[in-house]
Amino acid sequence: MVYFDNASTSYPKPECVYTEMDRCLREYCANPGRGAHAMSRTAAQGVAETRAIIARFFNFGDPERIIFTKNATEALNIAIKGSLRRGDHVIATMMEHNSVVRPLIELEKENGVEVTFLAGDMYGEVTPSDVAANIRRNTRLIVCTISANTNGIFMPVAEIGNIANRYGIPFLVDGSQGAGSVDIDFKAMKINLLAFPGHKGLFGPQGTGGLCISPGIELKPLLQGGTGSDSENPSQPQVLPEALESGTLNTPGIIGLGAGVFFINQVGRQNIEDHKQRLITRMHEELSIHPKIHIYSSKEPGKNSGVVAINIDGIVSTHVSKILDEQYSIATRAGLHCAPFAHKALGYTAKGGVLRLSVGYFNTQDEVEFTLHALQEIADRSVDVPYELKTHQCIQCGACSRSF
Amino acid sequence: MVYFDNASTSYPKPECVYTEMDRCLREYCANPGRGAHAMSRTAAQGVAETRAIIARFFNFGDPERIIFTKNATEALNIAIKGSLRRGDHVIATMMEHNSVVRPLIELEKENGVEVTFLAGDMYGEVTPSDVAANIRRNTRLIVCTISANTNGIFMPVAEIGNIANRYGIPFLVDGSQGAGSVDIDFKAMKINLLAFPGHKGLFGPQGTGGLCISPGIELKPLLQGGTGSDSENPSQPQVLPEALESGTLNTPGIIGLGAGVFFINQVGRQNIEDHKQRLITRMHEELSIHPKIHIYSSKEPGKNSGVVAINIDGIVSTHVSKILDEQYSIATRAGLHCAPFAHKALGYTAKGGVLRLSVGYFNTQDEVEFTLHALQEIADRSVDVPYELKTHQCIQCGACSRSF
Numbered sequence: 142m143v144y145f146d147n148a149s150t151s152y153p154k155p156e157c158v159y160t161e162m163d164r165c166l167r168e169y170c171a172n173p174g175r176g177a178h179a180m181s182r183t184a185a186q187g188v189a190e191t192r193a194i195i196a197r198f199f200n201f202g203d204p205e206r207i208i209f210t211k212n213a214t215e216a217l218n219i220a221i222k223g224s225l226r227r228g229d230h231v232i233a234t235m236m237e238h239n240s241v242v243r244p245l246i247e248l249e250k251e252n253g254v255e256v257t258f259l260a261g262d263m264y265g266e267v268t269p270s271d272v273a274a275n276i277r278r279n280t281r282l283i284v285c286t287i288s289a290n291t292n293g294i295f296m297p298v299a300e301i302g303n304i305a306n307r308y309g310i311p312f313l314v315d316g317s318q319g320a321g322s323v324d325i326d327f328k329a330m331k332i333n334l335l336a337f338p339g340h341k342g343l344f345g346p347q348g349t350g351g352l353c354i355s356p357g358i359e360l361k362p363l364l365q366g367g368t369g370s371d372s373e374n375p376s377q378p379q380v381l382p383e384a385l386e387s388g389t390l391n392t393p394g395i396i397g398l399g400a401g402v403f404f405i406n407q408v409g410r411q412n413i414e415d416h417k418q419r420l421i422t423r424m425h426e427e428l429s430i431h432p433k434i435h436i437y438s439s440k441e442p443g444k445n446s447g448v449v450a451i452n453i454d455g456i457v458s459t460h461v462s463k464i465l466d467e468q469y470s471i472a473t474r475a476g477l478h479c480a481p482f483a484h485k486a487l488g489y490t491a492k493g494g495v496l497r498l499s500v501g502y503f504n505t506q507d508e509v510e511f512t513l514h515a516l517q518e519i520a521d522r523s524v525d526v527p528y529e530l531k532t533h534q535c536i537q538c539g540a541c542s543r544s545f
Numbered sequence: 546m547v548y549f550d551n552a553s554t555s556y557p558k559p560e561c562v563y564t565e566m567d568r569c570l571r572e573y574c575a576n577p578g579r580g581a582h583a584m585s586r587t588a589a590q591g592v593a594e595t596r597a598i599i600a601r602f603f604n605f606g607d608p609e610r611i612i613f614t615k616n617a618t619e620a621l622n623i624a625i626k627g628s629l630r631r632g633d634h635v636i637a638t639m640m641e642h643n644s645v646v647r648p649l650i651e652l653e654k655e656n657g658v659e660v661t662f663l664a665g666d667m668y669g670e671v672t673p674s675d676v677a678a679n680i681r682r683n684t685r686l687i688v689c690t691i692s693a694n695t696n697g698i699f700m701p702v703a704e705i706g707n708i709a710n711r712y713g714i715p716f717l718v719d720g721s722q723g724a725g726s727v728d729i730d731f732k733a734m735k736i737n738l739l740a741f742p743g744h745k746g747l748f749g750p751q752g753t754g755g756l757c758i759s760p761g762i763e764l765k766p767l768l769q770g771g772t773g774s775d776s777e778n779p780s781q782p783q784v785l786p787e788a789l790e791s792g793t794l795n796t797p798g799i800i801g802l803g804a805g806v807f808f809i810n811q812v813g814r815q816n817i818e819d820h821k822q823r824l825i826t827r828m829h830e831e832l833s834i835h836p837k838i839h840i841y842s843s844k845e846p847g848k849n850s851g852v853v854a855i856n857i858d859g860i861v862s863t864h865v866s867k868i869l870d871e872q873y874s875i876a877t878r879a880g881l882h883c884a885p886f887a888h889k890a891l892g893y894t895a896k897g898g899v900l901r902l903s904v905g906y907f908n909t910q911d912e913v914e915f916t917l918h919a920l921q922e923i924a925d926r927s928v929d930v931p932y933e934l935k936t937h938q939c940i941q942c943g944a945c946s947r948s949f
Contacts, residue, residue, distance in 0.1 A: 142584065150793060152584070166750060171876065172553035177866055178876035180546065180556070211615035211752070214770035214792025239776065241768035246779045340793060346570060348752040348795025350736070363767050365647035366618035367883030372898075373644065375650045375885050388553060388618025388644060389744060391752025391795065393566075410579035455683060462581055472575065472582035479771030481779050490822050494776075 143508045148290050148318060148448055148478075148499030149238040149491050150340045150347055154397070154405045155404035158344055162397040171524055173392055174369035175385075178187045184392050191399030195343075198402050198410075199335060205508055208385040213317045214240040215363075216336035219385060220247065220313050221284065223360030224334075229281040230255040231418055232272060234296065235486040236265040236289035239479040241315055245284075255279070263484050264439045265289055269300035276308055283312050287319035291483040291495065292438040293421075293448030295319075302331035305372075317341060318446045322414045322502070333358055340348035342413075342501075344405065345398030360385060394525075395500050412501045415446040420500045420509050424449045430456070432521040437487055437495055455523045457493040461516075469515040473498050485498045508526040513522060547875045547912045552694050552722060552852055552882075552903030554678055554744045554751055554924055558801070562748055566801040567821030571870035577796055578773035578787075588796050595803030599747075602806050602814075603724075603739060605731040605757045612789040613755050613799055615722045618644040619767075620740035620756035623789060624717045625649065625688065628738075633685040634659040636676060637779045639698065639890040640669040643883040649688075658687045659683070662886055668843045669693055669890050672866035673704035675824045680712055691723035695887040695899065696842040697825075697852030699723075706735030716763060721745060722850050725809055744815075744904075748809065749802025752795050761852070763909060787805050819828075821851040824913050828853045833915045837924040841891055841899055855898040857920070859927045861897040865920075869900075873919040877902050 144152050165187065171178065173185035192204035200208065210216040221244045225231060231248075233241055235258045248254035257275050261267040265390055272283060283305045285296050298314055305312035313334040316325055321342020327335055332355070332371030339349025352362065362377055371378040378384055405413060425440035433454040439445050453461055462475035476494040484494060498512065548556050548890040569591065575582065577589035596608035605611065626649045629635060635652075637645055639662045661679050667670040674685060685708045689700050702718055709716035720729055725746020731739055736759070743753025758764065766781055770791030775782040775932040800868055809817060819929040829844035837858040843849050857865055861878035866879035881888055888898060901917065 144575075144584070146575060146582065146585070148660070150574070152575060154570065154574075159567060159570055162570070163563060166558065166563055166566070170554070170558075170751065171550060171556060172751070176878070178870040179865065179874070180548070181550070181553075211619075211791035211795060215615075215768055217772065218768045218791075221640065237773055237777070240770035242779050243771075243781050246782065247769050250780070338793065346795075346797050347574065347576070347793050348798045350792075364622045365651050366622065366644035367642055367647075369883065372881035372883050373885045374641070374655070375646050375886075377647050377651065387622075387647070388616035388754075389742065389751050390588050391615060391750075391798065393797065394752045394795065407747055437808075459598070460582065466582040472584055475581070477776035479773065479776050481777045484777075497944055524949075 143512060145342070145500060145504065145512065146472045146474050147501035148497060149474055151342060151344055153503055154344050154346065156403065157400045157404055158346065158397045161400040162303070163394045164344060165393045165396040170392055172389055179194055182236070183249060187399065188392060189397045191395045191402070194399055194402045195351065198201065198406070199327045200329065201324050202356070206356065206381050207351055208382045209349065209390055210352065211348055211349050211391065212340035212350040213315065214315060216350050217241055217315060219360055219363055220246050220249065220334045220336055220352055222363060226281050227252050227253040228279060230257070230279045231282040231284060232257045232259065232279045232280060233284040234259050234261065234265070234267045235482040236261065236291065236294065236480065237284065237286055237482065238290050238315065238317065239481070241286070242480070242482060245327050251495050254313065259373060260486050264292060264294040264437070265483060266294050267296060269297050269304055273304050276310065280308070280310055283310055284315065286315040286317065287325060288325060288446035289480070289483055290318050290448070291480050291497065292450040292487065293445040293479045294439055295444050295446060298532040299330045306331040318411050318448070322410060322417055323446055324410065327353060338381045339394065339398040339401070342402050343398060346394050349394040349398045350448065354381065359431070362387065364388070408502070416502055418442055419499050420447055420504055420506070421447060421449050423506065423509050424498065426515065434516065435524055447500045449498045451498070452495055453520045453523050456519070458496040459493060459520055461496045465515060465517055471512050471515060471540060482495030547903040547916060549904060549908065549916065550710065550876045550878050551745070552904035553740065553747055553878055553907050554674060555746060558748050558750070559805065561808055562750065562801045566750065566797045566805040569800040571799045574829045575836045576793055591800045592794060592796060598803055599755065602810070603729050603757060604733065605730045605739070606760070610758045610760065610785050611755055612758065612786045613753065613794055614754055615795065617719065617740050617742035620754050621645055621719060622648050623764055623767055624738045624756055625686070625920055626652065626741055626767060628686050628715060629656070629658050631657040632683060634661070634681045634683045635686040635688060636661045636663065636684060637688040638663050638665065638669070638671045638690065640665065640695065640698065640700070640884065640887040641688065641690055641886065642719065642721065643885070644675045645688055645690070646886060653669070659892060662740045663889050668696060668698040668841070669762050669887060670698050671700060673708055676721065677707050678710045682715065684714055684750070685710070687714055688721040690721065691727060691729060692850035693884070693887055694722050694852070695882045695884050695901065696854040696891065698843055699848050699850060703734045707883040710735040722852070726814060726821055727813065727850055732758060743798065743802040743805070747802060748805030748889050750798050753798040753802045766791065768792070812906070820906055821904050822846055824908055824910070825849055825851060825853050826844050826919065827910065827913050828902065832920065835921060835924050837927055840921065853902045855902070856899055856926045857927050860923070862900040863897060865900045865923060868923055869919060870941055875916050892904040
């Protein structure tokens with residue numbers, strides 16, 4: 142099996158992630174921060190080590206200002222809903238994932254928050270001047286993905302950070318598609334809030350994610366509950382990280398995440414980025430010469446976090462993905478990728494989304510060649526493919542009318 | 546090491562939990578519900594199987610009305626905040642954990658929700674008639690733990706369910722301390738919302754939990770985000786489970802949880818309950834005759850989910866726990882147990898909480914005898930123990946002033 146769905150979740154994980162998670166579960170998986178016994182302290186120490194390694198990895202400060210969440214979606218919801226109040230204005234890009242779009246639309250509908258979604262160029266990249274031009278007196282948050290999940294395009298995050306900083310507006314970055322291979326420097330990029338998933342480029346398991354919160358930013362928690370501290374207080378304590386980490390943490394997951402970041406440090410983040418860049422450059426090279434294949438991702442080095450988004454004339458993306466899966470055992474993702482505005486921005490909604498090939502560190506040149514060959518075969522015989530375009534066909538169960 | 550901290554998180558887990566999680570991570574841990582390729586379908590099928598086995602285990606109906614959360618705290622927050630509006634009244638007990646108390650106090654302070662916390666008998670058990678007597682015209686939710694985490698006392702959940710049902714008031718049960726060993730029959734107990742942790746009695750890993758939602762109950766989500774479905778819709782879809790499961794699920798954790806429930810079914814839930822009952826009966830038998838030991842848990846069979854809460858004259862609970870840990874390698878938890886009102890109800894706050902011995906299926910009679918012997922030794926020499934009562938001493942780092 143060839144796995145090109147790393148933008149959904151990375152697979153496989155480094156061996157150390159498997160072994161450290163198993164060791165944690167078997168040897169010391171007590172409740173961290175909930176007891177004073179030796180095993181609980183060992184678990185708490187493991188969690189603290191992951192906080193510390195992540196703080197260093199993103200050039201962030203105090204590890205205690207990193208909160209662990211179940212995924213990047215929770216981190217983004219905490220950052221967005223914890224920041225904005227009725228009457229506030231927020232700027233985001235049209236390339237944001239539904240983990241940003243849906244909370245914003247909810248606040249717009251229910252809480253009177255004003256939202257501006259910025260369109261970008263042919264790949265969706267916004268310009269910093271466009272961000273500056275849309276700042277209002279009541280702009281209280283700027284949200285930007287570091288790289289779009291649909292086509293991998295990078296956003297000019299450092300430049301937007303400069304603008305946000307100049308206007309004193311908190312800057313939230315969604316690191317979902319970059320964290321792990323892309324250089325994310327919290328301080329240099331003038332980020333105030335960085336949401337990240339654990340299970341993508343950072344090589345942790347699913348069930349992990351987090352939010353780095355710069356000093357001075359106070360977020361209202363979405364959850365209240367036991368924090369293991371200040372137990373006699375029936376109100377939520379205000380000290381980080383507990384204030385935003387109610388309930389038992391995912392200790393084995395966080396240990397796995399720490400192992401994942403350790404692996405990146407061992408290999409070298411730049412080497413991972415370079416490897417991915419080589420793979421997508423080769424994909425671009427070959428796919429761009431096929432007359433029936435359209436590419437929606439930038440081939441410019443440094444402009445793509447590892448995604449090649451394409452369509453093949455005459456055949457809807459979900460069916461290309463299905464053929465790749467069934468006939469070649471190649472795992473990809475097709476459709477709208479939980480980013481409705483991104484597709485509108487790029488203009489291919491009507492075609493049923495795009496086929497996304499997302500590469501990871503464990504992909505090889507041979508896998509790329511095999512996949513290019515498969516795509517060329519499918520494109521060459523696309524006129525013969527009997528599938529029809531069904532925008533509301535369920536590609537998961539085949540029976541219901543949900544669209545993906 | 547002897548582990549008597551199962552009420553915090555169960556340890557160890559059954560072997561099948563370790564092996565199935567590792568197998569999932571290594572072999573098929575794609576993103577469930579986010580792609581149509583074979584590995585994603587396998588992951589989705591594994592998640593669906595856990596939903597199904599849990600639905601059967603609790604005699605619940607449609608598995609699709611079970612949502613997975615990161616812990617019971619998230620499930621309780623979704624149930625409470627998703628149900629209550631300004632001006633509503635809610636009834637809870639004083640034995641609730643902070644995962645119930647803190648969301649309710651937050652709603653009381655910020656959203657004008659009225660809350661009644663009911664006191665119970667000497668063990669905190671409330672009477673159904675007290676619940677009925679406190680129902681108002683605007684009562685919109687009754688919340689009750691199935692068993693208190695401080696001392697294990699059972700609440701008359703079936704009777705309260707009958708009352709709630711008669712008045713048409715949604716009934717939320719916190720299954721944190723019962724689920725797995727206690728018979729929780731969703732339909733027979735007339736429960737409408739059942740929150741459960743995955744990592745305690747159900748033997749799953751940390752990072753898992755869930756909420757069973759009866760038909761007719763609609764909850765407003767706390768998070769919006771990608772659901773893998775209805776991608777072109779910038780608003781949250783309303784269909785369960787996706788509506789309340791934004792972002793990537795904890796697939797390996799959910800697989801482990803399924804394996805945990807499978808293990809319970811193999812052993813027999815009643816056998817687990819009986820085993821735990823035997824252990825706490827023996828503890829009661831021996832501890833109740835020591836003049837310096839006070840027991841705060843019921844010894845009546847069927848009245849205790851597996852907790853023996855005690856104090857030893859002249860020595861604060863956190864220090865008994867410390868001695869047990871350091872000198873006997875016995876893991877327990879002491880202090881307030883994230884349940885401030887429970888301790889007030891039971892009247893031992895001033896003593897710095899209680900020492901909690903919480904048993905699990907993997908504990909043995911020998912471990913109980915060894916622990917009883919240790920406690921007797923500590924109690925016998927308690928006058929010589931140099932520790933002082935410091936209610937605000939941090940028992941985790943020893944340096945800060947946080948209380949636990």
